[in-house]
Amino acid sequence: MKFGLFHSVQLPNPTEQERYYREALEQVLHAERLGYHSVWFTEHHFTRHGIVSATLSLLAYLAALTNTIRLGTAVTVLPFHNPVQLAEQTATVDLLSQGRLDLGVGRGYQWGEFHRMNIPMHEATRRFEESMQILTRAWTSPHPFDHRGEFWSFNDLTIQPKPVQRPHPPVYVAASGPDSVARVIRNRWNLLIGQGETFPQVANQIEHYKNALAQANHPSSPPAQAPPPPSPNAESEANCAPQQIVLARAMHAAPTTQQAQREAEIPFMWFKQTGQEVSAPPGQRLDLLPDEYADYRRRYAPGAAFDYPAMCENVTLFGSPAQITDRIARLQENGIQNIIFFVNFGGIEHQKVLDSLTLFAAEVMPHFTPKPTAPANAK
Amino acid sequence: MKFGLFHSVQLPNPTEQERYYREALEQVLHAERLGYHSVWFTEHHFTRHGIVSATLSLLAYLAALTNTIRLGTAVTVLPFHNPVQLAEQTATVDLLSQGRLDLGVGRGYQWGEFHRMNIPMHEATRRFEESMQILTRAWTSPHPFDHRGEFWSFNDLTIQPKPVQRPHPPVYVAASGPDSVARVIRNRWNLLIGQGETFPQVANQIEHYKNALAQANHPSSPPAQAPPPPSPNAESEANCAPQQIVLARAMHAAPTTQQAQREAEIPFMWFKQTGQEVSAPPGQRLDLLPDEYADYRRRYAPGAAFDYPAMCENVTLFGSPAQITDRIARLQENGIQNIIFFVNFGGIEHQKVLDSLTLFAAEVMPHFTPKPTAPANAK
Numbered sequence: 001m002k003f004g005l006f007h008s009v010q011l012p013n014p015t016e017q018e019r020y021y022r023e024a025l026e027q028v029l030h031a032e033r034l035g036y037h038s039v040w041f042t043e044h045h046f047t048r049h050g051i052v053s054a055t056l057s058l059l060a061y062l063a064a065l066t067n068t069i070r071l072g073t074a075v076t077v078l079p080f081h082n083p084v085q086l087a088e089q090t091a092t093v094d095l096l097s098q099g100r101l102d103l104g105v106g107r108g109y110q111w112g113e114f115h116r117m118n119i120p121m122h123e124a125t126r127r128f129e130e131s132m133q134i135l136t137r138a139w140t141s142p143h144p145f146d147h148r149g150e151f152w153s154f155n156d157l158t159i160q161p162k163p164v165q166r167p168h169p170p171v172y173v174a175a176s177g178p179d180s181v182a183r184v185i186r187n188r189w190n191l192l193i194g195q196g197e198t199f200p201q202v203a204n205q206i207e208h209y210k211n212a213l214a215q216a217n218h219p220s221s222p223p224a225q226a227p228p229p230p231s232p233n234a235e236s237e238a239n240c241a242p243q244q245i246v247l248a249r250a251m252h253a254a255p256t257t258q259q260a261q262r263e264a265e266i267p268f269m270w271f272k273q274t275g276q277e278v279s280a281p282p283g284q285r286l287d288l289l290p291d292e293y294a295d296y297r298r299r300y301a302p303g304a305a306f307d308y309p310a311m312c313e314n315v316t317l318f319g320s321p322a323q324i325t326d327r328i329a330r331l332q333e334n335g336i337q338n339i340i341f342f343v344n345f346g347g348i349e350h351q352k353v354l355d356s357l358t359l360f361a362a363e364v365m366p367h368f369t370p371k372p373t374a375p376a377n378a379k
Numbered sequence: 380m381k382f383g384l385f386h387s388v389q390l391p392n393p394t395e396q397e398r399y400y401r402e403a404l405e406q407v408l409h410a411e412r413l414g415y416h417s418v419w420f421t422e423h424h425f426t427r428h429g430i431v432s433a434t435l436s437l438l439a440y441l442a443a444l445t446n447t448i449r450l451g452t453a454v455t456v457l458p459f460h461n462p463v464q465l466a467e468q469t470a471t472v473d474l475l476s477q478g479r480l481d482l483g484v485g486r487g488y489q490w491g492e493f494h495r496m497n498i499p500m501h502e503a504t505r506r507f508e509e510s511m512q513i514l515t516r517a518w519t520s521p522h523p524f525d526h527r528g529e530f531w532s533f534n535d536l537t538i539q540p541k542p543v544q545r546p547h548p549p550v551y552v553a554a555s556g557p558d559s560v561a562r563v564i565r566n567r568w569n570l571l572i573g574q575g576e577t578f579p580q581v582a583n584q585i586e587h588y589k590n591a592l593a594q595a596n597h598p599s600s601p602p603a604q605a606p607p608p609p610s611p612n613a614e615s616e617a618n619c620a621p622q623q624i625v626l627a628r629a630m631h632a633a634p635t636t637q638q639a640q641r642e643a644e645i646p647f648m649w650f651k652q653t654g655q656e657v658s659a660p661p662g663q664r665l666d667l668l669p670d671e672y673a674d675y676r677r678r679y680a681p682g683a684a685f686d687y688p689a690m691c692e693n694v695t696l697f698g699s700p701a702q703i704t705d706r707i708a709r710l711q712e713n714g715i716q717n718i719i720f721f722v723n724f725g726g727i728e729h730q731k732v733l734d735s736l737t738l739f740a741a742e743v744m745p746h747f748t749p750k751p752t753a754p755a756n757a758k
Binding site: 011017018021044045046047048050051052053054056057058060061062063064065080081082084085088089091092093095096115116117118152153154155156157158159160161162164 | 390396397400423424425426427429430431432433435436437439440441442443444459460461463464467468470471472474475494495496497531532533534535536537538539540541543
């Protein structure tokens, strides 16, 4: 079982961007020291919901300060990037980190980001597809190539530098419907499951994915759908590692479940509400969020926007080590082997995040770490 | 007098990108320890002439490893970038480096880069202008703004994070003709003088710049040309520092001038020839460069492509400490106070670069470092 961070920087207090960045980075270094396996940074633009916009630059910074932790994006919004420059940036981070880059990619979902970038949201899927194709070819093609697409054209292309992982850094994609799962399997991408799905939804998604994977790998099976267009990277990826699943989950550990849920409540609700605000077109916004975080805390009314107890039951890992251990054991039974924790939400106090990571590493991790020589040590 | 690095990574041997990156980065750390003031990385794409393509990611990496050295680009090619993402990336590096970013910008000059990016080269100047305008507004505007331009449209724009330098990171622009110098002065940008100009050209360029600056600052003077359109950042920059000049120069120091010039010759000619190759359309290329650097060294014929002795006389600083000191003293008389050295060219041996930087710091720097309490110590 692997544990990592699904990490972001938000801006509850508008004047404190430096502090929020510094604390988030310290949390990563703390996590590496405690043996966490990976950190995956979000990409957001233009609002206080997420102020990591140049995600690959931030990972380059972390590449210099870390040695073992893998460095991921979750996710890079492909429609917003020039795919050639994205290929260059990812190759650079892969090189600087000595092969520690994982690239989560998505098509984007926030109305406000598309509007501000002036990119029609209905193009998101087609832009995703075309960019993914260019990105993969740019990483892997041994020869210069031309690209003529709907959104991009390039000539005689070959990037410098090259990624150091072969055939390229692992790609992770969120997918839930049958078509998108089939596409993930077909392209040998890895599966990313977001933090918003409930536990039963997670279990269903994994079961569906595994069934589809088994069917695709069964030589006598008919294809699950009409034959897909050939993937440009199918050949070069034929020998790469088995496909992985990564699950994102909000997590906060404290000595008691009550304390954990109390500490997480207001910060997590700030995060959820800003997320709702930035995802929706103007007419559908709630204007719930004052500029000052202190005002938000003062005015916070439980249940006004989200059913927090239901979230604690069905979605998040806010609890005591024993409660979290129990929940992760059930996820493990569902087939999850890699969970990344969203721990730095909505202005939660830095020290509480450090303590939570420490407590999890001390009290939960050992249950899931193979200890072949002394299994009795596990609680 | 300030001394820095004008730095790049090239790929003489196609299989050794990791080593070239590692050595170039070690040279930066060495330079910081020796008291060099800045490092400015180039941006190139697609060829072995320069394999730093994600320049701001590389500077983010260096931000984590350095404390005092300023981190610059020389130059970021504006026509190749989405200006909003460039604003985000530069703000991120500025934040991560605690305000050490200097942004050199240019419109690009390599035929091959424009061709591969599929951007018409004749649009370069207009793309530069529009991007610079968006970049400056994105950095500085206190309110969201719309942009409707020839190449870009954005709505309701405000970036996250913000740069920490106020009003924004210093901007450096190469300019030589009267119009471009006037534009630099008008926008309160700083002046960057490339490494290719001869010493007499440098002197002329500075004199022209200073005259234009004096004229522009003289309240009773008529404007040097028709009144420019108002700069969107004119107000916010009204109180910023006096405009600076940075001069780039190839430099290699060794105990004797003969040794310095001998050590630099083949590597520097490889660099010059690759530069010529990548700048020109296919029909004008010379095909001088074999894949293997060893072949290049074997086949090198002095004078075949460039007049190296003339370059040593008129353009570069390849020499003994005494010879370089003398040359810099003359540049200082011309008004230069900030020189950045191109030291890592064409596969020159890493240890020779380190030795050259050390020798320069020990034997040349002291002549130009103010020592108010003990001036007699200067040689």
